[in-house]
Amino acid sequence: MTTTSERVSETFMREASQRVAQSVFDGSRLRVVLLVDVYDGAQQQFLEAYEQLCNQVASVPGHVSDQLCQSIENPSQWLITSEWESAPPFLTWVNSEDHVRMVEPLHSCVRDTRSLRFHVVRETGGPAAAAEPGGRGLQASPRIGDGLVRHALTFTVKPGSEEAVAEILAGYASPESRVDDTTQLCRTSLFMHGNRVVRAIEVRGDLLAALRHVAKQPEVRAVEEAINPYLEQDRDLDDPEAARLFFTRAALPAVHHVTSGQDSADAVRQALYYPAREGCGMRLAELLARQDAAASDDPRTPLLRSTIFQRDDVVVRLVDVREGFDNVAMLGLSEPAEATELAELLEAEALHADRAGAKDGVAAHQLNIPRMDLVTDRRAPDA
Incomplete structure (x- = not known):
């Protein structure tokens, strides 16, 4: 049986559409680079923690190999590289609670980390290098992006507090958007569905630098403190470790971005929340x-741009469409079989009651994909 992943990968590898500016679903091998700054004197402790972690990672599906390197100039600087069969198994692992537990021993000896993820586009040397790129598990062609990095955060608030939280999140003063000469926060879009909050950001330049910059802004600190009492998961922003753990779990990475190559002055931004069945989040995103x-x-097409964010079983589709188009959930659904496949990956609450008892598939109109409520959508004046 051909899986969703295989069908998507075949399509992307064959067509290499220039409209796909970002995707983890083309079947390419993945190289992960982790830059680590170790506390002075903690090198041996770090090495022992890594060896324990390395033994656990070796059994993770999709993992191929890894290397640990120490700087020849500064013994506190380390580099971990790993190779994966493709991006989805790595993302499934790195976003899991198992990963949170695995890396815990590293925290006491590490001052800072930075994770970078790359699809392998070309390689040299060895007999495999003579084969076609697609046959070597390489990205078929370079992505042509728009200079923006997209990321999102998601968390839930206590039921009954939604109105108060929405008022807080809508009313804060915008922070300084310019980070430095090369990095700028361009746009922040904030949505809610029930008690779930999704904050999507667009950054030109260094995403990590932008996130750290925004976290220090007094306007943002004030709104974060104001919503603290309403969060389902407690956090203490004055405790660096507690704050790091909260934002690690709240991260909602962008796994796919596509553009139609068109634009419109009256573009409307919408977000749809897709509650996946347990364990089906990545397949649903694909x-x-x-x-x-x-x-x-x-x-x-009325579609101008679309970004898919996914972590575990939370999937959000953020789209810019032409004004007046409301049937966003049906974009790209042309066959009953596609609607049936989508329905099989969704929680029961995302299906209309009239599907109950159906034995011959599901029609597109029987899907009940929740549209999230827009709380605020802000752009930097000079972005």
Whole structure:
């Protein structure tokens, strides 16, 4: 049986559509680079913690190999590189609670880390280098992006507090958008569905530098402190370790971004929340990636841009569409079989009651994909 992942990968590898500016679903091998700054005198402790972690990671599906390197100039600087069969198994692991527990022994000896993820595009040397790029598990062609890095955070608030939280999140003063000469916070879009909050940001330049900059801004600190009493998961922003753990769990990475190559002055931003069945989040995100690819290839499409964010079983589709188009959930759904496949990956609450008892699939109109409520959408004046 051909899986969703295989179908998506085959399509992307064959067509290498220039409209797909970012995707983890093309089947390419993944190289992960982790830069680590170790506390002075903690090198041996770090090495022992790494060896324990390395033995655990070796059994993770999709893991191929890893290397640990120490700087020849500064013994406190280390580099960990790992190779994975493709991006989805790595993201499934790195976003899991198992990963949170695995890396815990490192925290006491590490001052700072920075994780970078790359698809392998070309390689030299060895017999495999003579084969076609697609046959070597390489990204078929370079992505042509728009200079923006996209990321999101998601968390839940206590039921009954939604209105108060929305008022706080809508009313804060915008922070300084310029980080430095090369980095700028360009746009922040904030949505809610029930008690779930999603904050999507667009950054030109260094995402990590922008996140750290925003976290220090007094306007942002004030709003974060104001919503603290309403959070389902307690946090203490004055405790660096507690804050790091909260934002690690809240991270909602962008796994796919596509553009139709068109633009419109009256573009409308919408977000849809797709509650996946347990363990089906990545497959659901893959399927939506295929829908977006189909929608963007239609010259009459109302779709301007779409970004899919996914972590565990939380999937959010952020789209910019032409004004007046409201049927966003149906974009890219042209066949009943596609609607049935989507329904199989969704929690029961995302299906209309009239599907109950159906034995021959599900029609597109029977899908009940929740549209999130827009709380605020802000752009930097000079972005």
